[in-house]
Amino acid sequence: xxxLLLIGLASLGASVVLVARAAxxxxxxxxxxxxxxxxxxxxxxxxxxxxxxxxxxxxxDRLADRVGDLASGLGWLRExxxxxxxxxxxxHRLTPRKILGYRIIATVGLPVLWLWLTAGGSAARALLGVxxxxxxxxxxxxxxxxxxxxxRLDEIDYAMPELVDLLVTTVEAGLGLAAAMxxxxxxxxxxxGEELRLTLAxxxxxxxxxxxxxxxxxxxxxxxxxxxxxxxxxxxxxxVSIGKILRDLADEMRKRRRQRAxxxxxxxxxxxxxxxxxLIFPAMFVVLLGPAVRTFMSALGGN
Numbered sequence: 001x002x003x004l005l006l007i008g009l010a011s012l013g014a015s016v017v018l019v020a021r022a023a024x025x026x027x028x029x030x031x032x033x034x035x036x037x038x039x040x041x042x043x044x045x046x047x048x049x050x051x052x053x054x055x056x057x058x059x060x061d062r063l064a065d066r067v068g069d070l071a072s073g074l075g076w077l078r079e080x081x082x083x084x085x086x087x088x089x090x091x092h093r094l095t096p097r098k099i100l101g102y103r104i105i106a107t108v109g110l111p112v113l114w115l116w117l118t119a120g121g122s123a124a125r126a127l128l129g130v131x132x133x134x135x136x137x138x139x140x141x142x143x144x145x146x147x148x149x150x151x152r153l154d155e156i157d158y159a160m161p162e163l164v165d166l167l168v169t170t171v172e173a174g175l176g177l178a179a180a181m182x183x184x185x186x187x188x189x190x191x192x193g194e195e196l197r198l199t200l201a202x203x204x205x206x207x208x209x210x211x212x213x214x215x216x217x218x219x220x221x222x223x224x225x226x227x228x229x230x231x232x233x234x235x236x237x238x239x240v241s242i243g244k245i246l247r248d249l250a251d252e253m254r255k256r257r258r259q260r261a262x263x264x265x266x267x268x269x270x271x272x273x274x275x276x277x278x279l280i281f282p283a284m285f286v287v288l289l290g291p292a293v294r295t296f297m298s299a300l301g302g303n
Contacts, residue, residue: 060105061098063101063105064098064101064102064105065095065097065098065101066101067100067101067104067105068095068096068097068098068099068100068101068102068104069097069101071100071101071104072097072100078096079096082096082099082100082142082145083096085142085145085146085149086099086145087218087219087220088149088152088153088219088220088221089145089148089149089152090148090152090191090194091145091148099141099142099145102141103137103138103140103141103142105137106136106137106138106140106141107133107134107137107138108137109137110133110134110136110137111129111130111133111134111137113133114126114129114130114132114133115129115130152191152220153191153220153221153222155190155191155192156191156192156195156220156222156224156225157222157223157224157225157260158257159188159190159191159192160192160224160225160228160253161250161253161254161257162188163184163188163192163196163228164228164246164249164250164253165250166180166183166184166187166188167180167181167184167246168243168246168247168250170183170184171242171243171246172243177209177232177236177242178200178203178209181196181199181200182200184196185197185200191220195216195219195220196216198216198219199212199213199215199216200212202215209232209236210233210236210237213228213229213232213233214229214233216229217229223256224253224256227249227252227253228249231245231246231248231249232245
C-alpha cells in the first residue's frame with residue numbers, strides 16, 4: 001500500500017515537471033518567434049488593455065465604428081480615397097468606416113454644441129454657427145488626414161537621399177539588395193524606416209522584391225519613392241549594376257533636394273506678405289505715427 005502511494009506521488013511529481021517543461025518550451029518558442037519578427041523589422045503595436053477599451057476614448061471609437069458601419073450603406077463612403085489617405089498618413093489601425101463615423105459625429109455634435117453654448121442668442125447667429133459647424137464637422141477630419149499624409153510624405157521624400165546613400169554603401173561593400181535594405185531598415189527612423197520595414201516584412205511573407213516595392217510605392221506615392229522603385233525594378237529586370245544605378249539615383253536625389261530648398265526660399269517673400277502687411281506694419285505705424293498724430297490733434301483742438 002505504501003509502495004503504491006510512493007509510486008503515485010512520483011508519477012504526480014513527474015507529471016508536474018513535464019507540464020512545467022512544456023510550458024517553458026512554449027514560452028521559449030513564442031519568445032524566439034517574436035525575436036525573429038523583430039529582427040526583420042516589423043513590430044505589431046501593443047494591444048490596448050481593458051482600461052483603454054472602457055475609457056471614454058475607447059467608447060467613442062466604438063461609437064464611430066458603429067455609426068460608420070450604419071452610414072456606409074448610404075453611399076457616403078469613398079473607401080478607396082480614404083484608404084489611400086490612411087496609408088499615406090501611416091494610420092494603419094484606422095479604417096475608412098471609422099473616419100466616416102467621426103465625420104458624422106462631428107457634423108452632428110458641433111452644431112449641437114454651438115446651439116447649447118449660444119442658447120438665448122439671436123436666430124441669425126445660431127443659424128450661421130450651425131452652418132459653419134456642419135461644414136467644419138464634415139470636412140474637418142478629411143482636412144486633418146490630408147495634412148498628416150502630406151507632412152508624412154514630405155518627411156519620406158526628405159529622408160530618401162540618406163536611404164539611397166546607405167544602399168550605395170552596403171551594395172558596393174558586397175551585400176545583396178535584400179541584405180542592404182535590411183541594414184538600412186535598422187538604421188533609418190521615422191516614416192521612411194517604417195515603410196522600409198513593412199516592405200521587408202512583405203518579402204519575408206512571400207512577396208517578390210518587385211511586388212513589395214510596388215506596394216511601398218502605392219502606400220507612399222512620392223517622386224522620390226517612385227524614382228527609387230523604378231530604378232531598383234529596372235536594375236533587377238535588365239541585369240544592370242545596382243551600385244551604379246543607386247549612385248546615379250543618389251546624385252539625382254541631392255539635386256532634387258537642393259531644388260526644393262531653392263523653391264521654398266523663393267516662396268518665402270510671398271508668404272511673408274500677409275503677416276508683414278496685417279501684423280507688423282500696423283504696429284510700426286502705431287509706434288511711429290501715433291505720437292505725431294496725437295500732437296497734431298492736440299494742436300487742432302487747442303486752436
